Amino acid sequence: xxxxxxxxxxxxxxxxxxxxxxxxxxxxxxxxxxxxxxxxxxxxxxxxxxxxxxxxxxxxxxxxxxxxxxxxxxxxxxxxxxxxxxxxxxxxxxxxxxxxxxxxxxxxxxxxxxxxxxxxxxxxxxxxxxxxxxxxxxxxxxxxxxxxxxxxxxxxxxxxxxxxxxxxxxxxxxxxxxxxxxxxxxxxxxxxxxxxxxxxxxxxxxxxxxxxxxxxxxxxxxxxxxxxxxxxxxxxxxxxxxxxxxxxxxxxxxxxxxxxxxxxxxxxxxxxxxxxxxxxxxxxxxxxxxxxxxxxxxxxxxxxxxxxxxxxxxxxxxxxxxxxxxxxxxxxxxxxxxxxxxxxxxxxxxxxxxxxxxxxxxxxxxxxxxxxxxx
Ligand SMILES: NC(=O)c1ccc[n+]([C@@H]2O[C@H](COP(=O)([O-])OP(=O)(O)OC[C@H]3O[C@@H](n4cnc5c(N)ncnc54)[C@H](O)[C@@H]3O)[C@@H](O)[C@H]2O)c1
Ligand SMILES: [Zn+2]
Numbered sequence: 001x002x003x004x005x006x007x008x009x010x011x012x013x014x015x016x017x018x019x020x021x022x023x024x025x026x027x028x029x030x031x032x033x034x035x036x037x038x039x040x041x042x043x044x045x046x047x048x049x050x051x052x053x054x055x056x057x058x059x060x061x062x063x064x065x066x067x068x069x070x071x072x073x074x075x076x077x078x079x080x081x082x083x084x085x086x087x088x089x090x091x092x093x094x095x096x097x098x099x100x101x102x103x104x105x106x107x108x109x110x111x112x113x114x115x116x117x118x119x120x121x122x123x124x125x126x127x128x129x130x131x132x133x134x135x136x137x138x139x140x141x142x143x144x145x146x147x148x149x150x151x152x153x154x155x156x157x158x159x160x161x162x163x164x165x166x167x168x169x170x171x172x173x174x175x176x177x178x179x180x181x182x183x184x185x186x187x188x189x190x191x192x193x194x195x196x197x198x199x200x201x202x203x204x205x206x207x208x209x210x211x212x213x214x215x216x217x218x219x220x221x222x223x224x225x226x227x228x229x230x231x232x233x234x235x236x237x238x239x240x241x242x243x244x245x246x247x248x249x250x251x252x253x254x255x256x257x258x259x260x261x262x263x264x265x266x267x268x269x270x271x272x273x274x275x276x277x278x279x280x281x282x283x284x285x286x287x288x289x290x291x292x293x294x295x296x297x298x299x300x301x302x303x304x305x306x307x308x309x310x311x312x313x314x315x316x317x318x319x320x321x322x323x324x325x326x327x328x329x330x331x332x333x334x335x336x337x338x339x340x341x342x343x344x345x346x347x348x349x350x351x352x353x354x355x356x357x358x359x360x361x362x363x364x365x366x367x368x369x370x371x372x373x374x375x
Contacts, residue, residue: 144194193280
């Protein structure tokens with residue numbers, strides 16, 4: 001596995017599918033060695049002759065070093081540039097990429113390099129998972145959300161017009177390269193949205209990490225790369241650990257990652273995707289609401305929610321979802337993948353750093369929480 005003193009390396013332990021997540025502060029030096037080592041670790045990679053870079057038009061300027069490196073490794077390069085935004089995570093866009101791969105006579109030895117946010121990663125990953133039943137995939141996440149969440153864990157997929165992320169697969173990359181410099185061009189609102197997921201890891205798994213976020217948040221917001229590197233590394237370690245113990249969502253352990261997301265997804269669905277809430281913003285509101293729900297069920301006192309609310313506010317994230325319709329939110333939650341037999345399931349905090357999956361007996365407490373949320 002790739003190892004180098006200049007970079008922080010987080011191994012994702014998945015047996016024959018193990019791979020490294022590299023967190024780099026040194027402006028793309030060593031990506032050639034990284035790509036070569038990852039390719040050499042697989043049969044298809046050793047015979048790799050061509051590659052396709054998938055990116056979006058905002059991120060395209062960040063792809064130049066990769067083009068140079070792939071060329072120096074002797075690979076031909078095609079570049080597919082998609083429109084930025086969630087609409088690109090579509091079957092039509094996947095089909096266009098399949099056509100491109102067929103035209104370039106891609107085969108099992110073709111490498112897919114996904115350079116961009118979660119949209120690029122999920123779409124390119126889905127195409128890599130399905131074209132000839134699996135192409136090698138290198139992930140180069142460039143948004144904070146993609147660096148701490150979507151590029152870790154192997155879930156890839158696209159949306160159906162009627163349901164988000166409903167068509168997908170598990171497909172682990174052969175390596176993930178996180179360049180902290182990429183965040184310099186990321187819009188501030190997108191950075192804050194990614195911080196919501198970082199905060200989530202503290203709440204669900206690691207009270208010390210939550211303390212660290214409280215102490216160093218301002219530096220992270222000011223793009224201090226050492227602090228951001230710490231935040232990203234700890235988030236990746238925590239998620240990689242959960243994923244390695246429940247790779248394909250079979251033991252239920254992976255559900256802990258869903259804290260804040262039952263209500264968060266409902267907010268996104270009701271407000272409309274690409275609408276008023278970015279994913280992390282909806283998750284921020286969802287975490288606070290779900291923490292209040294845990295209070296109402298008698299699981300925790302108000303201290304945890306108060307601390308969480310302060311941190312979310314300091315991160316410049318919303319804490320409420322004014323004017324949304326409670327019945328519409330409940331209807332959206334009824335479609336949640338965790339539900340069983342028509343009963344709603346939630347991941348709620350027991351204490352800072354520990355969450356549990358619970359089936360709600362009825363919606364009385366939930367309605368009360370949602371009513372507060374929309375004020
Ligand atoms: N697979 C998973 O496990 C998983 C987990 C969480 C989220 N997701 C998915 O991830 C997606 C959201 O990801 P996202 O928040 O990264 O959205 P995104 O990919 O749309 O990126 C957000 C915006 O930032 C721009 N951008 C990205 N990096 C940039 C950079 N370095 N400089 C300038 N602009 C940059 C993009 O062009 C886009 O406009 C959703 O589709 C969600 O479903 C997947
Ligand atoms: Zn999320």
